Amino acid sequence: MDNLFLPRVARIAAVRDETPDTKTFDLVLRDGGERRDFTFVPGQFMELSVFGIGEAPFCFASSPTRAECIQTTVRRTGLLTDAMHKLAAGDEVGLRGPCGNGFDVAAATGKDLLFIGGGIGLPPLRGLIWNVLDERDRFDKVTILYGARTPTDLVYKGELDEWARRGDVELHVTVDRGEAGWTGNVGMVPTLFDRTELRPATTLAYVCGPPVMIKFVVQDLLMRGFSPDSVISTLERMMQCGVGKCNHCCIGHRYVCRDGPVFTYRQIREMTE
Amino acid sequence: MQVSSARTIGKERTGEWIGRLIENAEVVAPTAAQAGDVIFRKISSPVEVQWGSDNPLFPPKQVVLPQTDPLVTISRGADGLVVEPVYDERPRVLFGVHSCDVKGIDFLTRMHAYDLADTAYLRRAAALTSVSVACITPCPLGFCICCDAGPFLAESFDVQLTDLGDRFLAEVGSEKGGRLVEPSADLFRTAEAGEVARRHELEEAAKRAFGPETCHFASAMRRVSVGRVSAELWDEIAGTCLECGACNFVCPTCYCFSVKDQGRDGHWVRCRTWDSCQFRAFTREASGHNPREAHRERVKRRFFHKVSAQYFRRDGAVGCVGCGRCVKVCLGTTDMPAVVAAIRKGAWHG
Numbered sequence: 001m002d003n004l005f006l007p008r009v010a011r012i013a014a015v016r017d018e019t020p021d022t023k024t025f026d027l028v029l030r031d032g033g034e035r036r037d038f039t040f041v042p043g044q045f046m047e048l049s050v051f052g053i054g055e056a057p058f059c060f061a062s063s064p065t066r067a068e069c070i071q072t073t074v075r076r077t078g079l080l081t082d083a084m085h086k087l088a089a090g091d092e093v094g095l096r097g098p099c100g101n102g103f104d105v106a107a108a109t110g111k112d113l114l115f116i117g118g119g120i121g122l123p124p125l126r127g128l129i130w131n132v133l134d135e136r137d138r139f140d141k142v143t144i145l146y147g148a149r150t151p152t153d154l155v156y157k158g159e160l161d162e163w164a165r166r167g168d169v170e171l172h173v174t175v176d177r178g179e180a181g182w183t184g185n186v187g188m189v190p191t192l193f194d195r196t197e198l199r200p201a202t203t204l205a206y207v208c209g210p211p212v213m214i215k216f217v218v219q220d221l222l223m224r225g226f227s228p229d230s231v232i233s234t235l236e237r238m239m240q241c242g243v244g245k246c247n248h249c250c251i252g253h254r255y256v257c258r259d260g261p262v263f264t265y266r267q268i269r270e271m272t273e
Numbered sequence: 274m275q276v277s278s279a280r281t282i283g284k285e286r287t288g289e290w291i292g293r294l295i296e297n298a299e300v301v302a303p304t305a306a307q308a309g310d311v312i313f314r315k316i317s318s319p320v321e322v323q324w325g326s327d328n329p330l331f332p333p334k335q336v337v338l339p340q341t342d343p344l345v346t347i348s349r350g351a352d353g354l355v356v357e358p359v360y361d362e363r364p365r366v367l368f369g370v371h372s373c374d375v376k377g378i379d380f381l382t383r384m385h386a387y388d389l390a391d392t393a394y395l396r397r398a399a400a401l402t403s404v405s406v407a408c409i410t411p412c413p414l415g416f417c418i419c420c421d422a423g424p425f426l427a428e429s430f431d432v433q434l435t436d437l438g439d440r441f442l443a444e445v446g447s448e449k450g451g452r453l454v455e456p457s458a459d460l461f462r463t464a465e466a467g468e469v470a471r472r473h474e475l476e477e478a479a480k481r482a483f484g485p486e487t488c489h490f491a492s493a494m495r496r497v498s499v500g501r502v503s504a505e506l507w508d509e510i511a512g513t514c515l516e517c518g519a520c521n522f523v524c525p526t527c528y529c530f531s532v533k534d535q536g537r538d539g540h541w542v543r544c545r546t547w548d549s550c551q552f553r554a555f556t557r558e559a560s561g562h563n564p565r566e567a568h569r570e571r572v573k574r575r576f577f578h579k580v581s582a583q584y585f586r587r588d589g590a591v592g593c594v595g596c597g598r599c600v601k602v603c604l605g606t607t608d609m610p611a612v613v614a615a616i617r618k619g620a621w622h623g
Contacts, residue, residue, distance in 0.1 A: 003358040004391055005344040005532070005543065011353075030353060051347045051354060052534050052541050056559070078559035092354050094347075211562065237564065238556045240531045243389050246548070247529040248555060250574075251564075253583035258388060272500045273577055 004243045007049055007094030008034050013069055014089055018155040021076045022120065023085055024061065026069040027095065040064055041102035042127035043234055043262045047242045048072065049094035050083040057099065057239045057257070061123035063130035070095075073123035073155060099242040100261045103128050103206070103232070112141040112202050116217055118189055118209025119148050122155055124234050125208050129163075136168055141203075143170040143196055147189035147213070151175050151182045170196060189213055190220045200225035207233045218265055228266035235261050235268070279464035279472075281440045286460045291319035291368065293457055298364040298402075301336050303329050313367075322369050325436075327412045328596050332525040333367055333374050337381060337398045340522075342545040344393050344532070349539040359542075362396050366453065367403040372423035372430075373415065373594040375405045377525025379429040380590060384528060387587070393545075402449040404432040406441075409475045414597025416487035416610060422594035424479040425472075435472045442472045488609060490580055490591050493616040498582035502616050507569035509621040510612055513605040514572055518549030520608065521575075523598040529555070550574050576612055 014026040029035040040046075040060055049055035056078075062071035076085045087093065105128070113132060115125045132139055144163060148154045154173065163171045172192045174185035185192065189209070205226055207217050214233060221231050237249035237256045244258035252273040254260070282290060294300050299315055303323040306312045311326045313333040343359045367378075378398070385394035408415070408424035417423030426433055431450030434441040442464055445451050454461060496502050521527040531548040534541045548555060551571050557563040565571050578584055579592040599608040615621045 002392055003345075004389055005393060005545075006358045007345070007356055009354050009356060049534075049543075052537065054534055055532060055543075081559065094354075094356065236558065238558050240548075243391075244387075245385065245389075245391055245528075246531065246545075247550065247578070248531075248548075250578070252577065253581065253587060272498075272583075273574065 004241070004245070005096070007047070007055075007096045009092050010070070010095040012087055012089050012091045012093065015087070018073060018157075019075075019153050022073060022153075022155055023076075024071055024073045024155075025084070025087075026071055027093070028069050029095065030092065038070075040070075040098035041105065042131050043103035043124060044098040044100045045124075045242070045257075045261060046070070046072070046095050046097035047099060047239075048084070049096075050080060050087070051094060053083040054080050055094065055096075055240075056080045057242055059124040059234070059261075060098070060127045063127050063134060065131050065134035073120070073126075075120045096242060099257055101259065103262055105131060108132070108204055109138050111139060111204050112199050113139055113143070114198070114203050114205040115142075115144045115146075116189060116205060116207045116209070117144070117146045118213035118217075119153060120155070121209030121213070122146055125206055126156060126159075128206065133166075133169070141170070141199070142168065143172075145172050145174075145189060145192040145196070147174040147176070147192070147209075149176045151179045151184075172196060188216065190216050193220060193224065198224055200227070200230070203230065205231045207231060222265075228269060229264050231265035233263060233265065233268065235263060278445055279469050280443045280445075280454065280461035281437070281464050281468055282443055282461045283440045287441065288319035290457050290460050291316075291322065294366050294368065294404075294453060295319070298366045300366045300368050301333065302368040303370075313370075316368075324369065324406075328371055328373070328415070328598060330523060330598060330601065332377055332523060332596065332598065333370055334377060334381060334525055334528075336365060336367055337378055337401060338394065338528060338547075340547050341535075342393070342530075343542045344545055345543040347534070347539075347541040347543065354539075358393070360393065360396050362400045365401045367401060370403055370405050371408055371412075371596075372405055372426045372433075373417045373420075373596040374525055375403050375426060375430050376417075376420070376422035376590075376594045377596070378403070380526045380588070380592070380594070381528055383588065402431045402447075402453055404434065404450075404453065405430050407433055407435045407472075407476070407479075409436055409479050411479060411483050412597060414600045415595055416483070416597065417595035418480060418483050419488040419490060420591055420593050420595040422596075425476040435475060437468060437471055437475075440468075442468055488593075488595065488613050489617055490593075490613060493576075493613040494580050494582050494585065494591070496616050497577055497580050502573070503619075504569060506615065506619065506621060507573045510607055510615060511568040511572045513621075514551070514568065514607040515605045516551050516553070516568065516571075517604070518551050519602045519604075520599040521549040521551060522547060523602045525594050525596055525598075526579075526592045550578070572607065572612075576616070579609070580613065 009030045010027040016024045058072045061073045239249045240246040244255045249256040304321045311329045385391040430446040433444045530545045556565045
């Protein structure tokens with residue numbers, strides 16, 4: 001695209017409630033040519049705008065192997081997300097991107113994959129998870145560990161059931177606090193490590209969630225023998241442009257929007273500012 | 274500079290030259306404003322040019338990077354929303370700037386061309402030609418000599434004038450610069466060897482006129498780049514910073530921005546607006562989490578971006594042209610030379 005700031009127009013095809021404050025949007029680019037040419041890799045993000053309100057970065061929550069629509073899952077936390085939550089099917093939004101580097105899917109070929117998500121951290125992993133499941137033969141063991149504050153805060157509840165039923169995925173879900181009717185695990189995400197067989201030498205671990213969760217999960221993984229190169233996360237920072245110009249998302253001389261948002265733990269550890 | 278490329282123009286003829294420039298382009302020059310201030314703005318007559326003034330407090334970066342810069346228009350059409358890019362390619366001449374400001378715009382242009390090309394900026398910059406005046410005496414607060422940004426320029430300029438008393442020596446440094454001089458060849462004559470020699474004498478004299486204490490970037494760079502500046506020192510420096518952002522807004526090389534939509538009811542303009550890394554909200558996320566909540570982290574960030582080796586390697590220069598504006602504008606004295614000295618010495622003396 002010639003102009004870095006020019007959004008495409010996308011129509012909302014459907015909106016689904018995930019939790020009381022989180023919705024998933026199905027987006028379809030309005031222009032047929034743009035729709036056909038649009039490609040992305042899991043882990044990249046887009047800049048979505050509600051015109052008149054503003055623009056912010058959101059991850060692709062869907063997989064490029066399922067091209068019928070672009071999905072993103074949005075928690076209501078500020079002005080823009082509040083405006084997004086008021087939109088309905090048929091409304092138009094601006095979409096720039098894809099931005100950022102994304103996950104290196106080719107490098108994961110033949111590996112065991114361990115996905116560790118916390119709360120609203122599952123959506124960025126979901127795109128990669130579906131990419132992996134749609135090309136399941138390319139990968140070895142697939143394990144998904146997911147935690148949220150309460151059962152109500154779990155996103156993609158239908159898909160969690162679907163993954164639980166599949167024989168080629170190992171899924172463990174936990175919540176910090178149970179609710180009436182919850183019969184599953186209660187405890188922080190790292191408590192799930194003892195429920196699965198970890199194979200650090202052959203596994204890539206993808207970690208996404210709130211900073212405090214990432215901190216404890218990464219510590220745990222390193223203690224259990226994972227190399228800093230095989231622990232992969234996606235970082236978040238306040239962003240404006242998404243194209244490496246505005247300087248809001250810098251960590252040292254790295255730009256989360258251009259050099260990331262996907263980094264290995266080794267890269268994260270070596271960042272200085 | 275090749276002797277054959279240099280010309281001279283009598284001072285009595287510069288008015289006619291500027292008049293011709295005004296006919297073909299928007300000419301922006303230092304002009305007299307209220308209460309003795311000098312500001313860069315569009316001129317309609319050669320007499321408005323304030324020759325020989327110190328640097329105006331606001332640099333001319335607004336010519337290439339307006340404080341509010343329209344990028345995209347959004348309107349409602351029959352088939353839904355219509356989005357269109359905004360480009361500003363008006364021919365402009367920036368006349369009478371000093372060397373440091375030419376280097377500032379050169380820096381901004383490199384930043385916007387780096388990695389993904391920012392065409393909105395680059396097209397505006399491509400339509401701009403500068404006519405700079407070399408500094409034969411250092412300005413009171415300037416330290417361009419430490420930043421390879423003056424007092425005279427060896428590169429990056431379009432046309433460089435040197436004051437030789439009753440005339441200017443004019444050097445053409447680019448094709449764009451040539452297009453300002455060639456059509457007015459009748460006003461210029463080829464420079465004589467003595468005139469060119471005089472220009473070099475003036476440059477050497479100007480360089481010698483800088484004081485011994487200016488701004489020693491190298492040792493500060495070593496410490497900043499490896500994080501060897503104590504949190505206590507950043508705290509002390511932050512303690513006198515008022516978080517006003519003035520240093521950013523008067524800096525010829527600062528370009529951080531935010532993007533906002535202006536307008537209402539289906540007629541919006543998406544604009545880039547200047548922002549400041551010294552503001553707490555610059556990195557505050559929607560969740561409320563802020564990686565630079567502490568004031569010292571924001572001050573540290575400013576100087577990491579300006580003087581770290583990591584950015585030096587990327588940008589090919591420190592993020593400073595030694596214009597002295599932050600020294601003038603900062604009420605808290607956390608200006609570039611003061612902070613660089615503090616980092617180098619490991620102690621803050623205000």
